Amino acid sequence: MSTLIFRTVAPFLTALMLLFSVFVLLRGHNEPGGGFIGGLIAVSALAIYGIAFGVAAMRRAIVLHPLTIAGIGLVASTLAGLVSLAAGVPFMTGLWIEPSFAGVTVPLSTVTLFDIGVYLVVIGGIGSIAMTLEEEGDL
Amino acid sequence: MADALTGTGLTMLALLLPFVGALLAPLAVRAFGGAAAWVLALLPLGAFAILSRHLGAVSEGQALTAGFDWIPSLGVRFSILIDGLSLTFALLVTGIGALIVLYAGGYLKGHPHLGRFLSFLFLFMGAMLGLVLSDSFLMLFVYWELTSIASFLLIGFDHTRTAARRAALQALVVTGAGGLLLLAGLLVIQAITGVSELSALAAMGSVLRDSPLYLAALLLVLGGAFTKSAQFPFHVWLPNAMEAPTPVSAYLHSATMVKAGVYLLMRLNPVMGQTPEWQMLLPLFGGVTLLAGALMALAETDLKRMLAYTTMASLGLLVLLTGLGTPHAVEAAVLYLVAHSLFKGTLFMVAGIIDHEAGTRDVTRLGGLGRAMPITFVAGGLAALSMMGLPPAFGFLAKEKTYYALTGGGLFVTILLVVVIIGNALMGAVGLLVGVRPFIGAPVKTPKHAHEGPPLLWLGPLLLAVKGVAIAIAAAVTHQMMTTPMASAVAGEARPVTISLLPHLGLPLLLSLVTVALAIAMFLTATRLRAAITSPMDALGWGPDRGFDQMIAGVLRFASALTRRLQPGRLDAYMTAGFVLLAALLLLTPALNGEWPNAPVFPADIPWDELAIFAIALCGLIAVVLAPNRLTAIVSLGIQGFAVAVIFLLYGAPDLAFTQFMIETLSVVILALVMTRLDLSPSDHRPLRQLLPDAALAGLVGFGFTIVLLKVTSVPFDPALSTFFAQFSKTIAHGANIVNVIIVDFRGTDTLGEIAVVMATGLAVLALLRLRGGSERRLADNDPDAAEAVETAPLQGRGV
Incomplete structure (x- = not known):
């Protein structure tokens, strides 16, 4: 699989797909997309990188252990739910603030944090499975 | 009948104190060593003092209740009931408990795990105290099982020995199983009467006794009581529990825990007693237990095992008397229970001191210790006196009452009388053997040079033994404060106890004399009697103890056979089973209900692009089936999946399509990776006889899903949810993408x-x-x- 063309294209493809996955994640609330789909796209991106350069390179590229990423995601999602509790409303109630940065209004919410958590868990969880399998496979 | 309790907080604190002790014990032992016992004994003493405050109200015949909601949604309360019965038990548990803590401090002085031991002991004390004071059924059960667990930990304290581990496990299995029976019994009682508290049960007696489920409830409750109180044939665990250090035997396995079953029977006597079943079953099991225990006690030579079997016999006597339920029998049971707790606790501790100081517990290797251990001798002698039922010990009152209860009845009662006389005589003989024999006669050389133990050791037994005489001499006070309220609680009506040490000429006194004469005769011929009992038992070779091992082995064999059958470790077998079930579920449901969907109508004008997508999906499927190797099949499955995703897209579900695309991609990648890991051969060479059933199964599951989908889509669409989400996803959740809003917000x-x-x-x-x-x-x-x-x-x- 590790042809020259593939290895040349793979980093760009991965970078583009990762960027796209973040885009899909963030636009998810109003357009098709969201944390789950975004996470899956990101995993596919990582898989391409892994197939081209090997799992060791992929592990170096993402710095953290995939399950650490998943763990961070799970904590983020849980925190998003707990923030509501601290604000005196039932667990997981969405809270929104809309601060403006230099004239641009950016809606921020616990729901977004939650979705980012989902995104990270999917990357970490599925990524870990793929990497562990790929580590010793010869695909 | 039940009055509100005053000083609830303090009483609840008394319930908590032993658990505080369980937490503090290891720390205290680390700080003060064996002397920590003096400090720790203050905790049960404190609980004793707090509970004593209720003596006044209880002696006036009041039953006090208190509590708070525990699990309101299930209607479970944390409630306590203090009446004559529970207060007497609570005072025994805390009073003897304080002495046992002292004794344990001396007995295990310098043991590396003394702290742990005391912690377990306190845990048990808290559980037992909670058990006898519980008013709510569930609380009673929880504490009941907690005593079993504490007993397990204490018996297995010396966990490096196989015998101790086996004994601990046996006790846990037998009493734990009994606890489950008890739970079932209590639930049945609750279902019959609709009440879940003992104090409220008092008024429901006739409802309970007239219910068709009465016998079921009775048998279940008896299952709990008989296992805990070591009734034949569930007694096996009690003699084996002697593997525990002696303080445990003195406390749990004579004075307190084994009495929990008797407590339960006494507690239920007013509501479940006085029926033919009750008056038949209890005296029957009690009588057999009494006789078997007393005989086996004489057959043993180990002091502790002798005492264990007499404990079993005494429990039999208590069950027998509770079962009879006549006024005299109830009084006798109450008197005997108090007497037994005092003298048996003492004798166990005496046996422990002998073991500790002389180095052996074998009665045939002991003698003439009286000179070296005078205080222990006094304690043992007084306890033996009580066990034989001689004045001025409290046991005398109990035996007089017992004979009052058993004379002048019909044939059944007369048979019981004979059994009780023989049992009492045997127990009296064993009492002499344990409490007196080691101290008299010619000195025998013992493994250790015997001398009197430290105060920590002899204080407990001496106080208990003296108390056993003092409460008999001050019988009027004892009756007023303790036995009358207790007997009244057991009888369910006022039952003043008046018996005193003054001799009452009559048949009971004569029977007492016969018993004592028999006991002395048996004591003198103990060696020959022992041989006479052991030889037939050896010849038989099989007993409930062996039976327990066989049962456990049988259960294990059955379990492993079943596991091998259900879990053969073949993934294909699991998958086949799963898919067969799935197919059955999908197809049998419409078949049994006669709800097959109508045949679908194919629309005439499908656009060519959609037709093309369907064709691609179909090609993918055919390719899966015909693929020459597994990898090709996996990729072909991907083709089919992508086609389905496109269909989703065409029909307006972009999120679903999006997800499907990603899932298909990753599925292919991961499945392919798994294939390389599994070392499967590249292609599938199942023979036709395996292929065909698998293909049929796959077809059936697919067909089943088609049926379900057709059926579901033929039902008119209920738009309530869609409308709700469409209406509120923007206003409540600030999102236009309903799918995502559902995922991250609504759900x-x-x-x-x-x-x-x-x-x-x-x-x-x-x-x-x-x-x-x-x-x-x-x-x-x-x-x-x-x-x-x-x-x-x-x-x-x-x-x-």
Whole structure:
């Protein structure tokens, strides 16, 4: 699989797909997309990188252990739910603030944090499975 | 009948104090060593003092209750009941408990795990105290099982010895199983009467006794009581429990825990007693237990085992008397229970001191210790006196009452009388053997040079033994404060106890004299009697103790056979079973209900682009089936999946399509990776006889899903949910994408659970694949082709 063309294209493809996955994640609330789909796209991106350069390179590229990423995601999602509790409303109630940065209004919410958590868990969880399998496979 | 309790907070504190002791004991022992016992004994003493405050009200015949809601949604309360019965038990538990803590401090002085031991002991004390004071059924059950667990920990304290571990497990299995029976019994009682508290049960007696479920409730409750109180044939665990250090035997297995069953029977006597079943079953089991226990006690030579069997006999006597339920019998049971707790606790501690100081517990190797251990001798002698039922000990009152209860009845009662006389005589003989025999006669050389133990050791037994005489001399006070309220609680009506040490000429006194004469005769001929009892038992060779081992072995064999059958370790078998069930579910449901869907109508004008997509999906499927090797099949499955995703897209579900695309991609990648890991042969060579059933099964499942889908879509669409989400997703959740809003907001908690599952799956896969050492081989074991695959393609050595 590790042809020259593939290895040349793979980093760009991965970078583009990762960027796209973040885009899909963030636009998810109003357009098709969201944390789950975004996470899956990101995993596919990582898989391409892994197939081209090997799992060791992929592990170096993402710095953290995939399950650490998943763990961070799970904590983020849980925190998003707990923030509501601290604000005196039932667990997981969405809270929104809309601060403006230099004239641009950016809606921020616990729901977004939650979705980012989902995104990270999917990357970490599925990524870990793929990497562990790929580590010793010869695909 | 029940009055509100004053000083609830303080009484609840008394319930808590032993558990505080359980936490503090290891720390205290670390700080003060064996002397910590003096400090720790203050806790049960404190509880004793707090509970004593209720003596006044209880002696006036009041039953006090208090409590608070525990699990309001289930209607469960944390409630306590203090009346004559429970208060007497509570005072015995805390009073003797304080002395036992002292004794344990001396007995295990310098033991590296003294702190742990005392902690377990306090845990038990708290459980037992809670058990006798519980008003609510559930609380009673929880404390009941907690005593079993504490007993398990204490019997197995010396956990490096196999015998101790076996005894601990046996006690836990027998009493734990009994506890479950008790729970069932209590639930049945609750279902019959609709009340869940003992104090409220008092008024429901006739409802309970007239119910068709009465016998079921009775048998279940008896199952709990008989296992706990070591009635034949559930007694096996009690003699074996002598593996525990002696303080445990003196406390749990004579004075308190084994009495829990008797407590329960006494507690239920007013509501469940006085029926033919009750008056038949209890005296029957009690009588057999009394006789068997007393005989086996004489057959033993180990002081502790002798005492254990007499405890069993005494419990039999208590059950017998409770079962009779006549006024005299209830009084006798109450008197005997108090007397037994005092003298048996004493004798166990005396046996422990002898063991500790002389180095052996074998009665045939002991003698003439009286000069070296005068205080212990006094304690043992007084306790033996009480056990024989001689004045001025409290046991005398109990025996007089027992004979009052058993004279002048019909044939059944007269048979019981004979049994009780023989049992009492045997127990009296054993009392002499344990409490007096080691101290008199010619001195025998013992393994250790015997001398009197330290005060920590002899204080407990001496106080208990003296108390056993004092409460008999001050019988009027004892009756007023303790036995009358207790007997009244057991009888369910006022039952003044008046018996005193003054001799009452009559048949009971004569029977007492006969008993004592028999006891002395048996004591003098003990060696010959022992041989006479042991030889037939040896000849039989089988007993409930062996039976227990056989039962456990049988259960284990059955369990492993069943596991081998249900869990053969073949993935294909599991999958087949799963799919067969799925197919049955999908197809049998409409078949049994006669609800097949109507045949679908194919629309005439399907656009050519949609037709093309369907064609691609179909091609993908055909390719899967015809694929020459597994990898091709996996990729072809991907084609079919992508086609379905396009269909979703065409019909206006972009999120679904999007997800489907990603899932299909990753499925193909991961499945392909798994294939390379499994060392399967590249293609599928199942023979036709395996292929056809699998194909049929796959077809059935597919057909089933088609049926379900057709049926579901033929039902008129209920737009309530869609309308709700469409209406509110923007206003409540600030999102236009309904699917995403549902996932992260409306049903966010579900999603949180799901991502936790994703995380756990990632961890599990990592753990499974990281298993080293022959993991490849083990994975390959699941593959039907593995044998030939291994032959044709030897495993390649792979690095970590």
